[in-house]
Amino acid sequence: MNAPHIVPSRELRDTCAIVGTATSRLGRVPGVSSLDLIVEAIRNALDDAGLKASDIDGVLCRGPDDSYSHHQLVAERLGVNARFGTTLTNGGASQIMSVALAVMAIRFGLANTIVCGFGRDTWSRTHKSEEARVKNETRPESMLAREFGPEYGYFGATAAHAFGATRHMHLYGTTRDQFGAIAVAFREHALRNPDAQMKKPLSIEDYHAGKLIVSPFGMFDCSLRSDAAGAVIVTSADRAKDLRQPPVLIKGFGTHNNTRGWFQDDNMVVTAAKQAGEAAYAMAGLGPKDVDTAQIYDCFTYMVLTQLEDYGFCKKGEGGAFVASGALRLGGALPCNTSGGQLSEAHCEGMLQIVEGVRQMRHTYPASRQVKDAEIALISGHGGNQVCHSTLILGRA
């Protein structure tokens, strides 16, 4: 069943850098479409890099599920023709995948400077009316399974991920207290981030008092609904030397898709982060012990816990004890989602994890937000129907 083992080439390591990064306004941004939010983030990222839109010759992005060839719409608003451009559809794994594609395209001469971004207007779309909220609770009608789900009252991503949480709890004795430690740590980080959507402290008591959604998940296990966009600008490490910001090197990346299905094999407890991470570590010539900060795709608390295991930060089954030790907090063994993550900063399908990873590598944060002496950041993206995964490793130049 298994394809032959492969080792990703180290030839791509350190060939490209992220030279600009930014977000749009985050949280509740009424009256602005997802398209305008991503353009806002890209404009801010160009300013950050000291570049103009005309310096861009590649556009890679994911669109909303119902947008056709979304990068065309983005490039049109940027006023650029793109030598290299496409729209990705790996859900939350798309954003890192776009950076990986950018590196490959630049390294092999298909483009010079590529913008990768994602924007969404989920808060506005789901909260402007009760009808919109209900409509957006689940996937678009065209994506709904017509059998083997709805007739049993099975709907939505929360339930899908909750299956993994239940199984992990059964196998390893993982507890909701441990899931709660993740939510609490990320909220602490969000309170240090003035742009974060969530402004109130969250205690473990608050976590347990949150209403149950699809147990074992309560409301504080679930990520936010946000209007949010983010962007990064990728170019060759050579060109990066002459630009405004300290370049952040792309050291490695990897992808894996457990496309046999989330409900197959042991995929809900051992995610594709395992193979994607191994590929990224191999390309970077690094391992989990070298990572100073992790920005993990946190659609739900449990997904952080299991990915930390799959990335080798602790053994399989020990994620609960690891997160409960305080490891994820700033000052802990592995500061994680240091801007608040999708649980507390804003949910932009993994794009803000990349932005935060870049910022941590620049060392331009005040001490209260900076992971001290951080040299290496690991970033994860997870999505599709719970099975697509991508990993990015960044380092200080």
Add this chain to the structure above:
Amino acid sequence: MMSDTIPKPKPRPAPESIPYWKAAHEHRLSIPKCDSCEQFWFPPSNACRHCLSPNFHFEDVSGRGKVYSFVTFHRVYRPAFENEVPYVVALVELEEGPRLLTNILGVSHEDVRCEMPVEVVFDDVDEDTSVPKFRPASRA
């Protein structure tokens, strides 16, 4: 509209799963089995998920299995389920191997456990449709 008048979604079978639903209507649990490698798979599709052989048939299975994992819905995602919450949706692993989503009947949501032995029952939702569900096995 009162919620108890809102019907639950009925299965709208893909062409490849029509035999599954036809069997369910006759209170048989029947899933694809490969003529080449003799393994079962689910959900139905027109080629074996193990060896891609196009030669297969639907075969009745034991209806016995165990709960691989489960979740409990507290939130009402569709008005038709307003009177059902909290309800369990489980992933049952059949003795024959494949896993399928289902509801667990005849037990409080608080008492469902992973690895719990279960057996199939058929919920006749109307004259034309029976939906396979599961209950704790009568013998362990």
